[in-house]
Amino acid sequence: MRLRRFLSLLWGALLAAATVCAQPVSSLYDKAEYRIAMRDSVHLHTSVYTPKAPGRAPIIIFRTPYGTGPYGAGKFPAAFDKGYLRSYVDRGYIIVRQDVRGRNRSEGEFMHIRPVGFGDVDEATDSYDTVDWLVKHIPGNNGRVGFAGCSYPGFYALMGALSGHPAVKAVSPQAPVTDWYMGDDVHHNGILMLSDAVRFLHSMNTPPEGTPRRELTLSPDERTFFLEHPTRADLTKLLAPNAFWEEMAGHPDYDEWWRARDTRRACYNIRPAMLVVGGTYDAEDCYGAWNLYRAVVRQSSPTPAHLVVGPWAHGAWCGDGRKLGGCDFGEEASGSYYMENFEAPFFDCYLWARDTVDRLPPVSVFSSGDNRWHTFDRWTPAGARRMTLYLADGGRLTEERPTAKNSSTGYLSDPADPVPYVETSGMRRPKEYMVADQRFLAGRRDVLTFVTEPLTEDVTLVGVLGIDSLLFAQGFRAYETVFSLITQVVGRSGRAKDPGFAIIQTTDPDNPVLNLAAAQDYDAFFEQEIAYRKLGLYPPFCGLCVVGFSGPKEIEVARAAARFAALLGRQAAQQPDLPLRVLGPTPGSIEKINDSYRYKLTVKCRNDRRFRDLVRSTLDCYEQEKLPSKATVVVDLHSDGDI
Numbered sequence: 327m328r329l330r331r332f333l334s335l336l337w338g339a340l341l342a343a344a345t346v347c348a349q350p351v352s353s354l355y356d357k358a359e360y361r362i363a364m365r366d367s368v369h370l371h372t373s374v375y376t377p378k379a380p381g382r383a384p385i386i387i388f389r390t391p392y393g394t395g396p397y398g399a400g401k402f403p404a405a406f407d408k409g410y411l412r413s414y415v416d417r418g419y420i421i422v423r424q425d426v427r428g429r430n431r432s433e434g435e436f437m438h439i440r441p442v443g444f445g446d447v448d449e450a451t452d453s454y455d456t457v458d459w460l461v462k463h464i465p466g467n468n469g470r471v472g473f474a475g476c477s478y479p480g481f482y483a484l485m486g487a488l489s490g491h492p493a494v495k496a497v498s499p500q501a502p503v504t505d506w507y508m509g510d511d512v513h514h515n516g517i518l519m520l521s522d523a524v525r526f527l528h529s530m531n532t533p534p535e536g537t538p539r540r541e542l543t544l545s546p547d548e549r550t551f552f553l554e555h556p557t558r559a560d561l562t563k564l565l566a567p568n569a570f571w572e573e574m575a576g577h578p579d580y581d582e583w584w585r586a587r588d589t590r591r592a593c594y595n596i597r598p599a600m601l602v603v604g605g606t607y608d609a610e611d612c613y614g615a616w617n618l619y620r621a622v623v624r625q626s627s628p629t630p631a632h633l634v635v636g637p638w639a640h641g642a643w644c645g646d647g648r649k650l651g652g653c654d655f656g657e658e659a660s661g662s663y664y665m666e667n668f669e670a671p672f673f674d675c676y677l678w679a680r681d682t683v684d685r686l687p688p689v690s691v692f693s694s695g696d697n698r699w700h701t702f703d704r705w706t707p708a709g710a711r712r713m714t715l716y717l718a719d720g721g722r723l724t725e726e727r728p729t730a731k732n733s734s735t736g737y738l739s740d741p742a743d744p745v746p747y748v749e750t751s752g753m754r755r756p757k758e759y760m761v762a763d764q765r766f767l768a769g770r771r772d773v774l775t776f777v778t779e780p781l782t783e784d785v786t787l788v789g790v791l792g793i794d795s796l797l798f799a800q801g802f803r804a805y806e807t808v809f810s811l812i813t814q815v816v817g818r819s820g821r822a823k824d825p826g827f828a829i830i831q832t833t834d835p836d837n838p839v840l841n842l843a844a845a846q847d848y849d850a851f852f853e854q855e856i857a858y859r860k861l862g863l864y865p866p867f868c869g870l871c872v873v874g875f876s877g878p879k880e881i882e883v884a885r886a887a888a889r890f891a892a893l894l895g896r897q898a899a900q901q902p903d904l905p906l907r908v909l910g911p912t913p914g915s916i917e918k919i920n921d922s923y924r925y926k927l928t929v930k931c932r933n934d935r936r937f938r939d940l941v942r943s944t945l946d947c948y949e950q951e952k953l954p955s956k957a958t959v960v961v962d963l964h965s966d967g968d969i
Contacts, residue, residue, distance in 0.1 A: 351406040351415055354378055357399060364427075364434075364455045366447050371431035372456065374464055375402070375421040382468040384495075384677035385460055386414055387422040388475055389453070389482035391530065393430045394423040410644040413665045417674070420467055422460060426482060427452055428532075436532060438570045439481065439506060442488060442592040443921040449485035450592075457491040469493055470677045474669070476500040476603075476641045477611055484589055484618065487598050496676035498669060500603035501611035501640060502618055507584040509613025516580060520552055521755045522610065524561060531568045540565075549751035553742070590621035591916045599630040601672045601686075605638030606694070607650055607760040619705065624796075624807075633705055634668045636692040639757040651758035656697040695784065706811055715778070723776040737772045745773060793832050797839065802864040805839045809851050812843035863907070869933025871941065872926050872965035874914065877957035880923040886957040887911035887925040893951075894929070894944045904940065906931050925957075933963060 356376050361369035373394050377383060388394075396403065403423075405411040414421055426449065428436025440448050457471050471493045473486030480502030487497035506512045512523045521544075528542045542564070544551040555561055558575055565571050577583045585591065600622055604615020619633045637655045638647055647661040648654060657663060671685045687701035718724045719733065739745075748759050749766050756762075768775045797808050812830060832840060842851040860867050873890065877883040888911055898906050907930040914924030931937045941961060948959065 348407070348412070348416075351375075351402045352400065354415060355402070355406075355421075357402065359397070359399070362424075362456055362459045364447060364452055366434075368427060368434040368447075369432070370424055370427060370434075370452065370456065372422060372424045373397075374460070375406070375423075376464065376466060377418045377420065379418060380466075381418070382466055383418050383420050384470040384472065384673075385420045385422055385457075385464065385467050386472045386474060386673065386677070387424065387453075387456065387460075387486065388479060389424045389426050389449075389456075389473070389486070390475065390479045391426050391429045391436070391482075392478070394425050395430075397431065410661065410665070413670055417670065417678075419673075419677075420464060422456075424456060438530070439503060439587040439589075441586040442485070442589070443918050444586075446921070448921075449482060450488040450490070453482075453486040453494075454489035454491045457486070457489065457493055461493050468677075470495045470679070472496040472498070472598075472673050472677050474498040474500070474673075475502075476644055478503055480611070480614070481589065484593075487596050487600060488592055490597065492597075494598045496599045496601070496673055498601040498603060498672065499618060500615075500643070501605065501608055502589070502602070502614045503611060504590060504614035504618045505584075505588045507580050508588075509617065510611045512574070514613075520561075521548055524565070525754065527568060527571050527574075528565055531565070531570070533567055537567060544753060547751040547753060548755065549744075549746060553744075556741070590618065590625070592919050593618070593621045593625050594916070594919065596622060596626040596629045599632070599672070599676050601632045601634065601669065603634045603643060603668070605636055605640065605642060606692075607638060607757075608640045609755070609757065609760050610640045616705075623704070631688070632668075632672060632686055633689045633691075634664070635690070636664065637694045639760065651761045653694070653761055655692070655694060658697065658699060659692060693786075695786070717776050721774075721776050723778045735774060737774055739772050743772075745770065793830055793840070794834065797832070797834065797837065802859065802862070802870070805855060805858075808839055809843045809855075812840065813846050813848075863930055868905075868930045869937070869963070870965050871929040871931055871933065871937075872962045873929065873941075874960040874962070875911070875925045875927075875957040876919075876922040876960070878921060878923070883923045883925050883957045884911065886959075887927060889951075890944065890948050890959070891927055893947045894927070894940070897940055897944050897947070901936070901940070904932075904936055906937075906940075922958075928965075938963065 354377060356378060358374050358376070360372045360374060362372050363369050371394065395401075403409075403411065406415055406421075411421065425432040426436070427434035427440075427447075437444070442448050442450050453473070461467055461469055461471065471491070472495060473483040474497070475481070475483035477500075480499040481504075483497055484499040484502055486494055487499070503510050507516060509515065511519070511526060513519060525542070525544065528540075531539075533539055555564060562568075562572060562575060573583075600619075602615055602619040602622070604612055606612065608615075615633075615635060619631060622629055622631050636643055636647065637650065637653070637659050639650055642650070643661055643664040645661050647664060648656060648659040668686060668690065674680045675686070687703075689702040689705045690699050691702070691705070692699050714727075715723050715725060716728055717735075718726070718728055719730075719735075745767060747764070748756065748762055767773045793808060793812070796804060796811065798804070830840060830844065834840070838854065839851070842854070859865065864870065873887075875883050875887045875890070877886070891908055891911055894908060898904060909928040909930070911925045911927050914926050917924055941963075945959065945961070
């Protein structure tokens with residue numbers, strides 16, 4: 327024990343000494359600025375910081391719309407000397423910071439959340455071209471590249487993962503912008519978040535040349551400001567000219583314009599390892615971390631994926647991290663602990679090829695109840711008992727089913743006096759409001775409050791958000807996936823002998839799959855699911871083969887798919903005893919990825935040698951025919967129906 331304590335004290339002393347004796351970055355690194363040409367001849371301003379020490383090092387890239395200053399030779403960001411980036415300096419990485427297309431000193435036109443496959447260039451192609459230039463022109467690099475970024479730069483980090491460049495080995499999207507309509511920044515569950523949307527979109531606006539930039543001050547305080555500008559028209563006039571705000575105003579519903587900007591639609595066949603980071607008290611991009619990770623695991627299962635979620639406000643893991651409002655979560659929530667135990671081991675493993683990945687479990691989640699990290703093999707982790715809470719008379723929240731058949735309570739909402747979220751309104755939304763005590767609202771006539779009896783024991787709570795995206799997904803395994811996910815939540819939300827609670831967010835609470843999963847009724851679910859599959863002729867009652875087609879021109883891809891279907895039918899006609907059903911062609915579940923249109927054929931069959939020979943002969947005929955146009959063909963012989 328004495329030795330352990332001595333070593334602990336010694337390590338602390340060494341860290342303190344290292345902090346005091348840290349060399350200035352100017353003595354450790356050289357800086358060079360480049361204008362890297364993209365495939366459309368647009369040049370992006372790129373600052374490259376190279377270690378003076380000899381040897382070969384990996385490249386870590388930070389792409390941002392917020393500027394990469396200070397600009398100029400010999401000028402280094404303050405975070406290089408003391409801050410988040412100091413860890414990369416001390417580890418000897420080649421550090422690259424780039425202004426994205428159309429921002430600050432980079433050429434081109436800036437577009438918010440530019441969709442993957444939007445025209446000939448997008449953020450994925452810009453990432454590819456940047457990596458390709460760097461590994462060929464920066465001396466001393468080891469040919470291994472990583473991307474990292476938090477918030478909007480988290481979106482750009484993900485684009486690096488989607489670039490497909492073979493040198494990209496590891497990517498860390500942190501609090502990444504993922505879906506600006508459903509959960510990140512601008513909207514929360516489709517509701518416009520005025521405070522953040524107005525201020526952010528104004529700050530990011532670049533007026534047409536010759537148009538003076540308007541100043542925007544939310545004064546005398548946020549609440550008063552928005553009461554004085556209550557309509558969308560008022561705000562549009564105030565922010566004008568602002569192209570994205572005006573375009574967004576034209577899409578109040580979740581339509582294809584918004585879906586195209588959902589980055590999860592492109593998260594297929596990701597090659598580099600992924601470290602997704604988020605904070606449970608992140609008012610801006612909490613949604614993105616959970617949902618991007620889920621998309622990667624579901625849509626790109628071979629990808630090594632790690633998830634880290636701590637008790638943090640937006641980006642707090644890049645700073646101190648341990649405190650929020652009156653809460654102190656302890657040293658394990660600090661930014662230094664995060665870096666040394668999560669981010670640094672991740673990149674050291676995949677970029678330096680060091681054996682540190684064993685320090686990084688697939689999932690690490692911080693519990694603010696005991697101020698400790700808990701690790702899991704996957705998320706959502708899998709004995710909680712199902713608990714139903716009822717709204718009862720007298721403002722009670724109880725497990726007892728109400729006896730009254732008809733009862734109600736209500737309130738009258740006054741738009742001229744909206745319910746505040748903090749006691750005192752200031753000039754901007756405070757990050758601390760996520761942990762603020764809101765009991766001051768209980769006395770308002772337009773607020774309904776329901777309270778349980780005092781808890782007599784500790785409770786561990788796990789929630790499943792947005793389960794509907796899986797429940798109504800394509801593929802015959804959708805119900806199976808939902809059932810498996812929820813049974814794991816219900817089964818693991820407790821801790822040892824401690825009970826746990828699982829809360830499931832859905833628009834279809836009476837769905838039998840959800841209720842069977844919550845009750846962990848495996849037998850009943852099996853009976854229901856097997857009957858459904860027999861009726862629809864799905865596995866195990868048949869095999870399911872999906873033939874996918876992709877190419878740059880939609881009409882040609884559709885024609886190629888139709889021709890393949892005809893060839894398959896002609897080949898099958900020679901074997902009339904071979905059971906076969908061909909469905910389609912239809913567009914893929916994601917119609918376009920990386921500028922390639924996607925179509926599919928779904929074939930219900932007996933997946934035996936005869937069928938596989940049939941597919942092979944059809945592929946031969948397809949390749950031999952001199953079609954006016956062809957598409958790339960991918961065959962999945964054991965599909966779930968989705969491609």
